[in-house]
Amino acid sequence: MTAVTPSDATQHVSPRLKGRRRSRTLAIGIAFVGLIVAVALVSLVWLPYEPSDTSGGRLESPSWEHWIGTDKFGRDLLTQLMIGARIAITVGCGAVAVGATIGITIGLVAAFAKPWLDDTISATLDVLIAFPVLLLAMLIVAAQGASLGTAILAIGIALSAVVARLTRILASQVLRAQYVTAARTSGTRWFGIVGQHVLPNIWPTLGVNLALLFGAAVLAEASLSYLGLGAPPPNASWGRMLQEAQATFTTAPAGAIAPGIALVILVVGVNFIADGLRDLADPTRKRSR
Amino acid sequence: MSLLRIDRLSISSASAAPDARPLVDELYLSLEAGARLGLIGESGSGKSLTSLAITGLLPSGLAGSGSITLNGVEVIGADERVLQPLRGPVASIVFQEPLTALDPLMRVGRQVAGPIRRHRGLRGGALDTAVRAALDEVALPDLDRMLRAYPHEISGGQRQRVAIAIALASRPALLIADEPTTALDVTVQAEVLALLNRLVAEREMALLFISHDLAVVSSMVDEVVVLSNGVAVERGPVARVLSAPEHEYTRRLVASARALDNALEAL
Numbered sequence: 007m008t009a010v011t012p013s014d015a016t017q018h019v020s021p022r023l024k025g026r027r028r029s030r031t032l033a034i035g036i037a038f039v040g041l042i043v044a045v046a047l048v049s050l051v052w053l054p055y056e057p058s059d060t061s062g063g064r065l066e067s068p069s070w071e072h073w074i075g076t077d078k079f080g081r082d083l084l085t086q087l088m089i090g091a092r093i094a095i096t097v098g099c100g101a102v103a104v105g106a107t108i109g110i111t112i113g114l115v116a117a118f119a120k121p122w123l124d125d126t127i128s129a130t131l132d133v134l135i136a137f138p139v140l141l142l143a144m145l146i147v148a149a150q151g152a153s154l155g156t157a158i159l160a161i162g163i164a165l166s167a168v169v170a171r172l173t174r175i176l177a178s179q180v181l182r183a184q185y186v187t188a189a190r191t192s193g194t195r196w197f198g199i200v201g202q203h204v205l206p207n208i209w210p211t212l213g214v215n216l217a218l219l220f221g222a223a224v225l226a227e228a229s230l231s232y233l234g235l236g237a238p239p240p241n242a243s244w245g246r247m248l249q250e251a252q253a254t255f256t257t258a259p260a261g262a263i264a265p266g267i268a269l270v271i272l273v274v275g276v277n278f279i280a281d282g283l284r285d286l287a288d289p290t291r292k293r294s295r
Numbered sequence: 296m297s298l299l300r301i302d303r304l305s306i307s308s309a310s311a312a313p314d315a316r317p318l319v320d321e322l323y324l325s326l327e328a329g330a331r332l333g334l335i336g337e338s339g340s341g342k343s344l345t346s347l348a349i350t351g352l353l354p355s356g357l358a359g360s361g362s363i364t365l366n367g368v369e370v371i372g373a374d375e376r377v378l379q380p381l382r383g384p385v386a387s388i389v390f391q392e393p394l395t396a397l398d399p400l401m402r403v404g405r406q407v408a409g410p411i412r413r414h415r416g417l418r419g420g421a422l423d424t425a426v427r428a429a430l431d432e433v434a435l436p437d438l439d440r441m442l443r444a445y446p447h448e449i450s451g452g453q454r455q456r457v458a459i460a461i462a463l464a465s466r467p468a469l470l471i472a473d474e475p476t477t478a479l480d481v482t483v484q485a486e487v488l489a490l491l492n493r494l495v496a497e498r499e500m501a502l503l504f505i506s507h508d509l510a511v512v513s514s515m516v517d518e519v520v521v522l523s524n525g526v527a528v529e530r531g532p533v534a535r536v537l538s539a540p541e542h543e544y545t546r547r548l549v550a551s552a553r554a555l556d557n558a559l560e561a562l
């Protein structure tokens with residue numbers, strides 16, 4: 007994949023059309039993510055069945071009693087899907103929060119550090135990034151035992167290397183800018199430089215990438231759960247639903263299709279939002295809208 | 296004690312060959328409180344590096360040697376803790392290109408408020424009033440719009456006025472103006488020069504005025520130092536240097552300025 011800057015990709019499109027298209031992308035993204043968030047919120051106060059209720063028939067097709075059917079133990083799939091939405095959002099937000107906190111801190115330290123320390127940090131990050139996220143997460147889960155907190159921590163730490171490298175690159179670009187020199191000649195101290203100039207100027211790009219990483223975190227959680235390394239029951243995760251429905255896919259496909267569609271809606275939704283945010287977060291680009 | 300004293304200042308690149316000529320080579324100059332000095336030379340002669348070295352902000356990879364004292368405090372090799380109190384109240388810089396010297400994502404009002412809050416300790420309503428006064432002093436129109444504008448939303452001349460307001464907010468004893476009008480239209484140039492002239496006189500600041508333009512320099516200062524490839528080749532009263540240049544390089548500068556003048560008049 008080659009990096010395409012927004013201006014390359016949209017050069018032939020008039021600014022107004024581009025703006026309209028962007029805001030439509032953003033609206034669709036918000037609708038998709040909003041749907042999943044709404045389901046997750048409803049699951050906190052109301053569920054069609056108890057998660058452990060096995061009173062339904064085994065592998066039932068969708069019906070008025072069980073809207074998307076039941077699993078091989080006779081549990082309601084809609085109930086699991088709703089709990090799964092909660093797990094996906096929790097892990098996504100938690101992992102991005104962990105990854106952003108650790109990653110932005112390390113990235114800023116590297117950007118401000120003396121060259122030798124910067125080089126050491128960068129080389130370490132390159133190694134960590136080459137390491138597959140899932141493998142890194144599996145190692146942490148193996149050491150800590152599977153739980154929701156471990157999944158968040160593991161995925162968050164895995165993401166932090168990516169955030170740190172991006173932050174370092176963006177921050178050192180800002181530090182070379184003349185407005186930072188100008189701010190320093192007027193006596194701004196380094197924490198003022200970080201808070202007033204570096205963070206606001208890297209935020210448009212960083213924010214978009216954090217939204218993209220939210221999608222990656224949701225997929226990583228599904229993969230961990232699929233492998234049996236995610237949050238244990240009763241935390242029904244979409245990944246585990248997929249795994250449990252796999253053996254009976256040909257006879258009862260709803261058990262795999264439902265969490266699959268839910269994953270796609272959430273991940274596509276955050277990616278659309280990320281795309282739409284690119285313009286909103288940067289006031290210097292607004293004049294072309 | 297001089298306000299600014301530069302003694303055998305050399306600036307060289309850490310990665311350059313050891314026998315390579317330094318970018319600034321054994322420069323001397325000194326400036327008393329309230330005095331004005333011009334530093335002239337072609338592009339690349341080391342003027343901007345000299346001004347950055349005075350505030351201890353040479354780009355990484357460049358090192359200064361010799362001595363620079365501001366208010367008697369040594370700058371070369373000094374710690375951030377020593378330099379910090381000098382930046383702003385003692386020396387402040389106005390840069391050549393106001394678009395890159397202002398943070399593109401920060402509203403003008405906040406950019407001016409920063410140094411006023413830091414150096415005068417104002418908060419809340421008093422700070423708002425002081426920010427307005429600072430923008431008013433540099434003759435910016437439509438203050439309500441200015442305060443809320445981003446740098447890309449105002450004109451080049453207005454941006455440079457904002458940059459001047461920021462540089463003056465800390466009430467510096469020495470103002471360093473590094474080609475402050477080079478990036479501006481000729482008509483705007485004259486206005487900004489007049490503004491600088493007035494403010495420097497009113498506040499009795501010392502001025503180190505950097506330019507490659509002889510006409511501009513002669514309207515701002517009385518004494519000049521001519522810099523060529525990092526070496527000070529000539530110095531003296533501006534009238535004498537322009538009318539009877541001693542060094543070959545100065546003669547060429549003056550001749551090319553005359554040629555341009557004549558060409559313009561012939562139009």
Ligand SMILES: Nc1ncnc2c1ncn2[C@@H]1O[C@H](COP(=O)(O)OP(=O)(O)O)[C@@H](O)[C@H]1O
Binds near residue numbers: 318342345355
């Ligand atoms: N960061 C840097 N690293 C290496 N060389 C530099 C750097 N900045 C400027 N120079 C060189 O130093 C010389 C003087 O630059 P400068 O002081 O900016 O000239 P000017 O008189 O136009 O302001 C130029 O030859 C320039 O190429």
Ligand SMILES: [Mg+2]
Binds near residue numbers: 339342474
């Ligand atoms: Mg210059």
